[in-house]
Amino acid sequence: EMQLVESGGGLVQPGGSLRLSCEASGFTFGNYWMTWVRQAPGKGLEWVANIKEDGSEKNYVDSVKGRFTISRDNAKNSLFLQMNSLRAEDTAVYYCARVLWSQGYMDVWGKGTTVTVSS
């Protein structure tokens, strides 16, 4: 069974940092683009970042550029999101998802991890 499990969320003060992880199983992780999508409380889905199979290409939504870094370790079947200079508006559930790039959609999603930025 294909599965994605996120971890690393929690409560952090404004200006602080967190590192999210997403562990994949049930498929060859290194063959897929991966992405992070977030959802603020009571709000819609917002794409955050994605990364190519080999990590050679990374893309970010403007609001996180320079603060967040997406990375991956294919040997450990893991995706990461390093989040620095966190703001209240970064409060959300963060989902990792597998991207079927040639077909243009996200076909496997994790259950999400909650990040709360508050003093």
Add this chain to the structure above:
Amino acid sequence: SYELTQPPSVSVSPGQTASISCSGDKLGDRYVSWYQQKPGQSPVVVIYQDTKRPSGIPERFSGSNSGNTATLTISGTQAMDEADYYCQAWDTSAAIFGGGTKLTVL
């Protein structure tokens, strides 16, 4: 930056047809996916590449995309279809989501 616009809410009676629109500039030139999200759950794709259904998605879900508007259609809507629905397209390598539509089956 590219934007997708959805109606905040749509209501439908059980057994009837629900249509959810998603509009964007020349959206028909892009592939659109649709995701269903029920409360407390992760999103699930119901339509990709405008019209295709992943395995396991009921035939009552269909999609179209032309001009500036993509449409998700649910025929014979069931109570279990009550959920939030999001359209999604790509702007080069960035994913763009619509604001979401809450489908109420009443």
